[in-house]
Structure formats: structure tokens, C-alpha cells
Amino acid sequence: MMPLNLLKRYFSPRALEHELEERVPVGPVMEVASHKTVPIHRHSYWYYMGGISLFLFVVQLVSGILLLFHYQPGAESSHASVLRIMTKVDFGWLIRSIHSWGANLMVFFVFVHMFSAFLMKAYQKPRELTWWTGIVLLLLTITFGFTGYLLPWDEVSYFATKIGMDTPVNVAKEAGEMVEKLIPVAGKPLSEAMLWGAKQGPFLLKGGEEITGLTIQRFFTLHVVILPWVFIGVLTVHLILVQIHGNRVPKAIEESKAYRRVPFFPNFFYADLFMWLLTFNLLSTLAALSPWPLGPEADPIAAAPAGIHPEWYFMAQFQILKMLPELVAIGLFTAGFMLWALVPIWDPATTTGRRAKIATYAGILAVAGLILFTLWGYAGLHA
Amino acid sequence: MSFPVWQVSPALNGSVLIGVVAVFHVFIALLAVGAGIFLPVTEYIARKQGRQDLLEFLRYHTRFFVVLTSVFGAVSGIGIWFTISLVHPAATTALIHKFVFAWGMEYAIFLVEITSLIFYYYGWEKMDASVHQKIGWIYAGSAFGSLFFINGILTYMLTPGQAAMTTVTDASFFQSFFNPGYGPSLIMRLLVALSLAGLFALFVAAKLPHESDLRTWLLRYSAQWLLPSYVLLGIGGLWYLWTVPQESLQALTSGIASAGVGNLSVMTRVVMLVGLFTVSISLMVFFGPYLNPTEFSRWKAGGLLLSALFVTGAGEWAREMLRKPYVIRDFMYVNGVLAATEKGFGPALEDASAYRQSFLSGGGWDAGQDAGAAMFKNQCLACHTLTSYRSLREYLAGRDEAAIHSFLQMLQMGKENPYRRIMPPLIGTPEEVKALAHFLSEQVHPQAAAATAGDPSPGPRTAAR
Numbered sequence: 129m130m131p132l133n134l135l136k137r138y139f140s141p142r143a144l145e146h147e148l149e150e151r152v153p154v155g156p157v158m159e160v161a162s163h164k165t166v167p168i169h170r171h172s173y174w175y176y177m178g179g180i181s182l183f184l185f186v187v188q189l190v191s192g193i194l195l196l197f198h199y200q201p202g203a204e205s206s207h208a209s210v211l212r213i214m215t216k217v218d219f220g221w222l223i224r225s226i227h228s229w230g231a232n233l234m235v236f237f238v239f240v241h242m243f244s245a246f247l248m249k250a251y252q253k254p255r256e257l258t259w260w261t262g263i264v265l266l267l268l269t270i271t272f273g274f275t276g277y278l279l280p281w282d283e284v285s286y287f288a289t290k291i292g293m294d295t296p297v298n299v300a301k302e303a304g305e306m307v308e309k310l311i312p313v314a315g316k317p318l319s320e321a322m323l324w325g326a327k328q329g330p331f332l333l334k335g336g337e338e339i340t341g342l343t344i345q346r347f348f349t350l351h352v353v354i355l356p357w358v359f360i361g362v363l364t365v366h367l368i369l370v371q372i373h374g375n376r377v378p379k380a381i382e383e384s385k386a387y388r389r390v391p392f393f394p395n396f397f398y399a400d401l402f403m404w405l406l407t408f409n410l411l412s413t414l415a416a417l418s419p420w421p422l423g424p425e426a427d428p429i430a431a432a433p434a435g436i437h438p439e440w441y442f443m444a445q446f447q448i449l450k451m452l453p454e455l456v457a458i459g460l461f462t463a464g465f466m467l468w469a470l471v472p473i474w475d476p477a478t479t480t481g482r483r484a485k486i487a488t489y490a491g492i493l494a495v496a497g498l499i500l501f502t503l504w505g506y507a508g509l510h511a
Numbered sequence: 512m513s514f515p516v517w518q519v520s521p522a523l524n525g526s527v528l529i530g531v532v533a534v535f536h537v538f539i540a541l542l543a544v545g546a547g548i549f550l551p552v553t554e555y556i557a558r559k560q561g562r563q564d565l566l567e568f569l570r571y572h573t574r575f576f577v578v579l580t581s582v583f584g585a586v587s588g589i590g591i592w593f594t595i596s597l598v599h600p601a602a603t604t605a606l607i608h609k610f611v612f613a614w615g616m617e618y619a620i621f622l623v624e625i626t627s628l629i630f631y632y633y634g635w636e637k638m639d640a641s642v643h644q645k646i647g648w649i650y651a652g653s654a655f656g657s658l659f660f661i662n663g664i665l666t667y668m669l670t671p672g673q674a675a676m677t678t679v680t681d682a683s684f685f686q687s688f689f690n691p692g693y694g695p696s697l698i699m700r701l702l703v704a705l706s707l708a709g710l711f712a713l714f715v716a717a718k719l720p721h722e723s724d725l726r727t728w729l730l731r732y733s734a735q736w737l738l739p740s741y742v743l744l745g746i747g748g749l750w751y752l753w754t755v756p757q758e759s760l761q762a763l764t765s766g767i768a769s770a771g772v773g774n775l776s777v778m779t780r781v782v783m784l785v786g787l788f789t790v791s792i793s794l795m796v797f798f799g800p801y802l803n804p805t806e807f808s809r810w811k812a813g814g815l816l817l818s819a820l821f822v823t824g825a826g827e828w829a830r831e832m833l834r835k836p837y838v839i840r841d842f843m844y845v846n847g848v849l850a851a852t853e854k855g856f857g858p859a860l861e862d863a864s865a866y867r868q869s870f871l872s873g874g875g876w877d878a879g880q881d882a883g884a885a886m887f888k889n890q891c892l893a894c895h896t897l898t899s900y901r902s903l904r905e906y907l908a909g910r911d912e913a914a915i916h917s918f919l920q921m922l923q924m925g926k927e928n929p930y931r932r933i934m935p936p937l938i939g940t941p942e943e944v945k946a947l948a949h950f951l952s953e954q955v956h957p958q959a960a961a962a963t964a965g966d967p968s969p970g971p972r973t974a975a976r
């Protein structure tokens with residue numbers, strides 16, 4: 129029995145914890161974490177949405193790293209290497225399919241998370257910074273999607289990127305025409321300056337006038353180096369803020385006291401795990417039964433194939449762009465998005481609750497509008 | 512042809528219909544078997560521990576199962592009979608001839624099951640505890656019994672082993688019934704049944720008031736009904752695969768190249784998903800109701816049940832696929848063509864001339880019809896639809912009539928035929944094959960067909976009866 133006792137003495141969890149504590153004092157951190165509680169009530173399933181987004185981000189990291197082992201950026205090599213991943217590399221098609229479906233699911237759940245935070249008024253004081261870091265995370269998520277879309281270098285990815293890159297230039301052209309009409313003399317140089325300005329962003333991203341191998345190279349750098357690190361940084365701040373403030377209990381529920389609190393660890397953590405597994409089931413079913421397709425290699429000289437359209441999360445904007453003059457549409461987006469992002473300022477926690485009501489209606493209207501225009505956009509493709 | 516072929520609609524063939532009905536039925540039937548065991552066992556525990564609240568819960572739970580088994584189970588069971596006899600009349604006849612005793616037993620046992628369930632339900636208040644418990648055991652026994660009997664017939668279709676038929680009544684009953692796949696299948700089905708019973712109890716228990724001790728106890732208790740599956744399902748699965756004929760396994764390991772995307776066939780991907788879901792459901796039950804009963808809610812239980820429904824369906828679908836192109840392995844193809852006829856013409860699968868006998872000369876149901884249409888209905892429709900599931904319009908879109916014709920000739924090439932693991936050989940004289948090619952080409956390119964519609968020469972017709 130001697131050896132067993134020795135083993136127990138030096139290798140029991142408690143002994144190990146002690147040894148660790150002497151070198152890295154994690155105790156205080158664990159202490160804070162163990163006090164965190166999560167409110168449970170009628171609407172608390174919305175609290176899972178941030179966690180699901182987080183889980184999907186981790187899935188993206190892992191599957192993305194696996195893809196990196198075989199993907200070769202470049203006008204000659206991009207499409208060929210993805211084709212090889214799909215047909216030659218064992219389970220390569222599955223990894224790619226998981227990464228692509230995962231990206232779409234992540235965007236979806238980030239949107240759901242954002243709208244639920246909005247409707248629960250989780251942006252109000254003291255959570256403004258949580259909201260703003262969230263807005264940055266949303267923009268980063270969408271940029272992930274946009275840059276990743278080009279990388280396989282197939283027909284649709286090429287033309288969808290082209291539409292995206294041309295939009296600022298088209299807007300500047302329209303704006304320029306208006307400026308020339310309105311301002312007699314200075315109009316001309318002003319509109320030229322605007323056009324020049326609008327071209328700089330796309331020019332920098334594309335690495336020239338056209339979408340070429342250099343564009344792939346730059347999108348690739350953004351997608352696998354810059355965005356992940358920025359994302360991880362912002363996400364860390366976001367999560368620390370959530371840790372500090374805890375989850376927002378909607379006002380009506382707060383007042384009716386119809387909720388109880390459970391410890392984050394282990395109760396809510398296990399519940400999170402449950403939801404991640406459910407999400408994983410969904411993701412693997414989609415990835416396995418509907419493998420992500422790869423179109424023919426991009427051919428910049430060829431005409432754009434019919435019905436070219438961006439991914440579903442740009443569909444509403446795409447539809448509005450089709451219906452309105454580009455300038456008006458872009459103006460509307462910018463204004464709308466600014467209002468949305470700045471909601472903690474125009475709807476602070478007031479006692480009358482009039483603004484809060486307006487914000488709620490705005491939120492519902494935004495969700496309904498997005499869904500409507502997205503469906504409209506898809507209907508328009510087949511018409 | 513001896514039987515009419517039932518084309519439900521251009522978008523729906525019999526196989527898809529069977530699939531839908533079967534998945535529903537299998538889920539309910541296995542749930543019923545599991546519940547048949549769950550209820551009396553839990554009653555036994557409740558009486559031993561003297562838990563009145565648990566007995567109360569069981570009474571409520573029983574009512575639900577009366578409805579489930581007697582209504583949904585029985586109706587979908589009859590639905591299965593109805594569909595298989597319409598879609599696979601020849602195979603149904605063959606199986607009835609062989610297994611009439613087993614089916615008779617299965618009916619008798621089902622009668623006992625339903626009767627004991629009804630007594631069990633109405634006896635909760637009126638009966639003496641020990642009598643009620645005894646009826647419970649009869650219910651459990653008969654629930655297991657119906658699985659015991661139907662399992663022999665189902666497994667025979669994929670793994671007849673030594674008892675493969677050459678004529679309808681060949682080989683001894685017992686050798687066929689206890690075929691190589693019988694043991695592992697019985698174990699797997701039983702494990703799934705117990706798990707489903709546990710999952711269902713979770714769903715019902717989640718609705719109990721949060722404060723009650725009973726809720727916590729029941730959630731943790733029901734979660735443990737998946738325990739046997741954690742331990743044995745993997746082993747059972749391997750044993751099962753070990754008994755599956757080599758050819759079918761090859762279909763699993765070597766993907767179907769023509770599938771276009773990925774390098775694994777749909778079947779392989781589905782089998783992978785079944786394995787993955789089994790693990791993830793286990794983990795979900797562990798982290799959910801078992802470790803964390805307070806935060807377990809009804810809609811989470813719904814997520815679990817939905818995942819379970821998916822695995823059951825996917826597993827059954829994969830089993831069906833493994834059997835293809837046969838409906839009864841080594842005896843009859845899905846389209847009713849007898850493998851035995853094929854063997855009767857010299858060395859099996861090697862001599863292509865075996866397939867050149869006339870398919871339509873027997874006359875029968877399709878007498879007087881367009882020969883191409885008759886060939887299609889009898890030999891392709893079992894697995895393909897024109898427009899949706901495995902759509903021939905889609906598969907053949909790139910081919911003109913000549914190309915379709917040479918594709919069909921390939922299906923007659925015996926061992927050289929690259930498709931022989933997934934499609935039965937095509938039987939027919941050169942004229943019949945030509946007529947089929949013409950028919951398919953018309954279906955695939957309707958506009959071109961319309962343009963030549965004025966053509967006065969009709970296609971060949973099948974012989975009159």
C-alpha cells in the first residue's frame with residue numbers, strides 16, 4: 129500500500145492544485161469565476177447564442193488550420209489545391225464542408241445573438257462597451273466571410289467579389305455626377321477627387337485595378353493572419369466585459385422576479401456544452417449530407433454567369449441596391465447601421481421607457497426587414 | 512409481368528414512400544418495445560422503494576404509451592404492410608411463404624402486447640399491486656417478443672448467409688430465421704429501444720415542476736437507460752458489420768465515383784453521421800439531464816429526441832442501402848428480377864448472354880403498353896424517380912439517345928459492369944433495351960421529343976397476354 133499512498137500524496141488533485149498555485153496564482157481568477165451566476169427565466173435560452181457563436185468560432189479555427197495544410201493561395205494554385213482537397217485528400221471534402229457550413233452558421237448565430245441582445249436591451253448602461261465590441265465582432269465576422277469567399281477562386285467567388293469591390297466605385301460615380309450638377313465650377317475636380325478616394329480601398333485590397341493572384345494573396349493574409357488575431361483580441365475584451373457585468377435580465381422579468389440564479393460553473397457551463405453538441409449535430413449533418421460545392425475555375429475574361437449573387441447574409445443589401453440608386457441605398461445602410469451601433473447613446477436606461485419602446489420596435493422592424501429583403505432577393509433571382 | 516408496378520407520381524417512387532413510412536414506424540415500434548420494458552421495471556423499483564409519487568408518474572406515462580403503441584404503432588405498421596405489398600409484391604410473397612410461421616407468431620404476440628398494455632393501463636387503480644406488476648412483466652415480455660420475431664425476417668433480407676433462397680421455399684426455417692445478422696441486430700435494436708425509452712421519459716419528466724424531488728430523480732434515472740448503449744452499441748455495431756456480406760461492405764468503403772462530390776458515397780457519410788450522433792447524444796444526455804438536471808428543459812429534450820429520430824432514420828436508411836441492389840439478398844433484386852434466373856443461365860454474373868432473354872415476353876400487367884415505359888417501370892422505378900429522388904432526368908441530362916443506349920448496354924455486361932454493386936443487371940432483348948433508351952431519352956429531353964411528336968411510327972409494344 130505504500131506506493132499508493134505516496135502516489136496519492138503527491139498526485140492528488142489537491143496536491144497538484146497546491147503546486148500550481150505556488151507558481152501561478154490562479155486562485156483569485158477561479159474565485160471570481162465561481163461566483164458568476166446566470167439568471168434563468170422564460171427567455172434565458174437567448175443567452176446560449178453568444179456561446180454558440182463562440183463554439184463555431186473555435187470550429188472555424190480548427191477546420192481552417194487543417195485546410196491551411198493543403199491550401200495554396202495564388203491565381204494558378206488556389207482552385208487546383210481546393211480541388212485536390214475535395215478529391216484527393218482523405219476527408220478533405222469534409223473539412224472544407226465543415227469550414228464553409230460553419231462560417232454560414234456562425235454568421236447566422238452572431239446575428240441571432242446580436243438581435244437578442246438588442247431586444248433584451250443588453251446594450252444599456254453599463255454594457256455599452258460590450259455592445260460596441262460586439263459590433264466590431266460582427267463586422268469582423270462578415271469580413272471573414274467576404275475574404276474567405278474568394279479563396280477557392282471559382283466562378284461565383286470571383287464574380288461575387290467583383291460586385292463587392294465595384295460597389296464603392298459605382299457609388300462614388302453616382303455621387304460625383306450629382307456633385308457636378310449641383311456645384312458649377314468646383315464640382316468637376318471634387319467629383320474626380322471623390323472617385324479617386326473611393327478607388328483607394330478596393331485598389332489596396334485588390335493589389336491593383338483588377339482582381340488577380342495578388343488579390344487572393346491579400347485576402348488570404350487578412351483571412352488567416354490579421355482577422356483571427358484582431359478577432360481574438362476583441363473577443364477577449366467582449367468576454368471579460370460579459371464576465372464583469374453578467375447577463376442582462378429583461379426589465380419586465382426583473383420586476384416580476386420570475387427568475388432564479390444558477391452558478392455559471394458548472395450548471396450553465398454544462399448547459400452550454402449541451403447546446404454546442406446540438407449545434408455540432410446540425411453542422412455535421414449539413415456538412416456531410418450537403419457537401420459544399422466547388423464551381424469551375426474563375427475566368428476573369430468570361431462573362432459573369434447568370435444569376436450571380438452574394439452569400440445570403442448580403443442578400444438583403446444586394447436586393448436594396450438593385451431597387452434603389454446605389455448612392456441612396458448606401459446612404460441608407462450607413463445611416464441605419466450607425467443608428468444601430470449607437471443605440472446605447474439614443475436609448476440609455478431611462479425611467480419613462482418611451483425610447484426603450486421605440487428601440488424595441490426598431491429592432492423588430494430591422495429583423496423583419498432583413499428577412500423580407502433577403503427572401504425578396506432570392507425570389508428575384510428566379511424571376 | 513406478374514404484378515403491377517405502382518408509380519406514385521413522377522417525383523415519388525415506392526422506395527421513397529416505404530422509407531418515409533418505415534422511419535416513422537421503426538421509431539415508434541422501437542420506442543414501444545423500450546417503453547414496454549421501462550414501465551414495469553420502473554414500477555418494480557417504485558414499489559420496492561415505496562414511492563407513491565413515482566407510481567403516480569408512471570400511471571400518467573402509461574396513458575401516453577397506450578395511445579402511442581395502439582394508435583401510431585398499429586396504424587404505421589399496417590401502413591408498412593400496405594406499402595411493401597404494393598411496392599414489392601414479389602418480395603412480399605416470397606417472404607410470406609418462407610416466414611409465415613414467424614409472422615403468425617408476431618401477430619399473436621402483438622395481440623398479447625396490446626391486451627396486456629390495456630390491462631396494465633386500466634389496472635393502475637383497480638388491480639392488486641402484485642397482479643398489476645405481473646401484467647407488467649407480461650407486457651415487457653411480449654414487447655420484446657415482437658422484436659424477437661420481426662428481427663429474424665428483417666435481417667434475413669440482408670444477411671441470409673447459408674440459407675439464401677434459390678426458390679421461394681428453399682432452406683430450413685430456423686436456419687433462415689437465425690441468420691448471421693440475427694444476433695447483432697437483436698442486440699442493437701434492443702439497445703436503441705432502451706435508449707429511446709429513456710429519452711422519452713426525459714421528455715415527459717422535464718415537464719414536472721422544478722421544485723419536485725421526483726423530477727431530479729427521474730431525469731437522472733432515465734438518463735441511465737442509455738447506459739447499456741454507451742457500453743455495447745459500439746461492440747454490437749462492429750459485430751453487425753462483420754456479418755454483412757463482403758460485397759455490401761465494399762460499397763461502403765469505396766465511394767461511388769459518379770456521386771461527383773467528395774470521395775465517399777452518401778451511404779458512407781450517413782453511416783459516419785450515425786456513429787457521430789450516437790456519441791454526441793450520449794454526451795448530451797450526460798451533460799444535460801444527468802449532471803445538470805435543474806437546467807434540463809422540455810425543448811432540450813426535444814432536441815435530443817430529434818437527434819435520436821435522425822439517427823434511427825439514418826441507420827435504417829443505411830441498412831436498406833447496404834442491401835441494394837437486392838431486396839432479398841442473392842435471391843431477388845429490388846425491381847423484382849430474380850437473381851436465381853440469372854444464375855440459371857450459366858456461370859452467375861459472368862455470361863452476359865444471360866441478360867439478353869426477353870423481359871417483357873411474359874405479357875401480364877403491362878401487356879399492350881409502350882415497351883420502353885414498361886421496361887422503365889419494372890426495372891428502374893424501384894430506385895429512381897424521373898424528377899426528384901435519384902432523378903433520371905438529372906443523371907441522364909448530358910446524354911442523347913445513343914449515349915443512353917450504350918449506358919444501358921453497360922448494365923448488361925456482367926462482371927465488366929461497373930455499376931453492378933449498386934444497380935441490378937438489366938434484362939431484355941436488344942429491341943427491349945432500345946425501346947427503353949428511346950423512352951428515357953424522351954423523358955429526359957421533353958422538348959426534343961415534342962418536336963418529333965408527329966412521327967407516325969409508334970414504339971414497339973409488349974406482347975399481348
Ligand code: HEM
Binds near residue numbers: 370
Ligand atoms: C462574433 C462573435 C461573438 C461572440 C463569439 C460573442 C460571444 C458572447 C458571449 C459568449 C456572451 C455571453 C453569453 C450571452 O449572453 O450570449 C456574449 C454577450 C454579449 N454579446 Fe456577444 N459575441 C459575439 C458577437 C456579438 C455582437 C455582434 C454583438 C452586438 C453588437 C454582441 C453583443 C453582446 C452583448 C450586449 C452581450 C451581453 C449580453 C447580456 O448581458 O445578456 N456580441 N457575447
